[in-house]
Amino acid sequence: xxxxxxxxVCAAILVCLAVGCGxxxxxxxxxxxxxxxxxxxxxxQETATIETATSQQQVKKTRQxxxxxxxxxxxxxxxxxxxxxxCTFFDQPLSEVMDFFSETHDIPILxxxxxxxxxxxxxxEPVNISIEKIALRDxxxxxxxxxxxxxxxxxxxxxxxxxxxxSEKLTSRVYxxxxxxxxxxDYLTLESALRNADFGEWRSRKSVCAPEQTAAQTQQAASxxxxxxxxxxxxxxxxxxxxxxxxxxxxxxxxxxxxxxQQSKALVITQTYHAHNAIVDLLTQIREAKATE
Numbered sequence: 001x002x003x004x005x006x007x008x009v010c011a012a013i014l015v016c017l018a019v020g021c022g023x024x025x026x027x028x029x030x031x032x033x034x035x036x037x038x039x040x041x042x043x044x045q046e047t048a049t050i051e052t053a054t055s056q057q058q059v060k061k062t063r064q065x066x067x068x069x070x071x072x073x074x075x076x077x078x079x080x081x082x083x084x085x086x087c088t089f090f091d092q093p094l095s096e097v098m099d100f101f102s103e104t105h106d107i108p109i110l111x112x113x114x115x116x117x118x119x120x121x122x123x124x125e126p127v128n129i130s131i132e133k134i135a136l137r138d139x140x141x142x143x144x145x146x147x148x149x150x151x152x153x154x155x156x157x158x159x160x161x162x163x164x165x166x167s168e169k170l171t172s173r174v175y176x177x178x179x180x181x182x183x184x185x186d187y188l189t190l191e192s193a194l195r196n197a198d199f200g201e202w203r204s205r206k207s208v209c210a211p212e213q214t215a216a217q218t219q220q221a222a223s224x225x226x227x228x229x230x231x232x233x234x235x236x237x238x239x240x241x242x243x244x245x246x247x248x249x250x251x252x253x254x255x256x257x258x259x260x261x262q263q264s265k266a267l268v269i270t271q272t273y274h275a276h277n278a279i280v281d282l283l284t285q286i287r288e289a290k291a292t293e
Contacts, residue, residue: 066280067174073156080105081137081158088130095123097143098160105136109151111160119148119162152273167201170256170270175279178265180286187260190267190286194258197282200275201255 070078083105089097095111102109111123127143134142140151150166152159181187195202250257256271269279 065176065283066276067176071156074153077107077153077156077158080107081135081140081153083136084133085136085139086132087139089127091126091128093123094125094127094143094160097127101136101140108157109160110157112165115161115165116149119164121147121149121162150274154273166274167272168254170272171276172268172270173276174261174264175267175269175283176265177267177283180283180290181265187267191258191260193286194269194279194282197278199278199282200272203253203255203257204251206249206251 085101085104087097087100098109098111101107113123116122116125125147129139129143131139131142144150144160145163148163149160150163152161152166152169154169177187177190181190256269256275258270259268260266261268269276271279
């Protein structure tokens with residue numbers, strides 16, 4: 001009997017030891033998998049971080065905010081044009097150089113030989129250049145600009161044409177700017193900034209006067225608005241809500257135009273391919289500046 005009691009006591013002790021070891025192992029595993037919390041931020045710091053992140057996201061979303069939206073192929077080309085490239089060419093024909101970039105960056109590049117022919121150029125124009133880690137768009141400009149050529153993106157391909165032909169190819173895009181402009185003065189100031197940024201040629205404007213408006217009043221109104229009263233002709237030059245605003249029309253000729261669509265809080269801009277790219281960049285920079293306020 002005594003022997004059996006001793007055996008039961010030993011068994012009980014072994015069970016207790018086993019349970020204790022199991023508990024210790026579980027505690028150790030829990031501690032191992034429990035991350036040490038980072039230092040807590042103050043409410044002000046949390047708010048500032050959230051506001052900064054939100055502003056950055058909003059600016060990123062508006063980077064290409066214009067309509068019509070770019071197609072998948074156009075987006076792919078835009079990304080490829082931003083990629084860095086390396087190349088070395090010695091008296092290489094232009095056609096072979098463009099084939100190299102087309103294969104390297106997996107985008108279609110077409111040379112419009114007829115356009116080149118009008119300027120006495122051919123697809124065999126020699127290319128001499130050696131560069132490293134330069135964006136493809138800048139590389140193309142470095143190669144094409146000295147011989148009077150450029151590129152545009154149209155119909156899902158990169159077209160190599162003359163600078164003259166590209167300047168004649170105008171397209172219209174819609175730019176929502178309600179986040180930047182609320183008053184007439186805001187739109188006039190933005191229009192002035194775009195026209196003065198030297199993005200391309202702009203057509204001259206003429207105002208349409210109301211029947212009761214005299215020539216002297218028209219001249220006075222134009223002298224009060226930024227950049228000569230870009231979008232509107234306002235009698236007396238006073239910007240007051242609810243008063244009649246007469247639109248401006250453009251003279252016939254070459255160059256782009258800017259028109260405000262009040263109902264959509266947007267600008268309709270007609271300009272060249274490169275001008276539109278520059279306008280997107282400028283509007284993005286303006287939004288970035290606003291986000292830092």
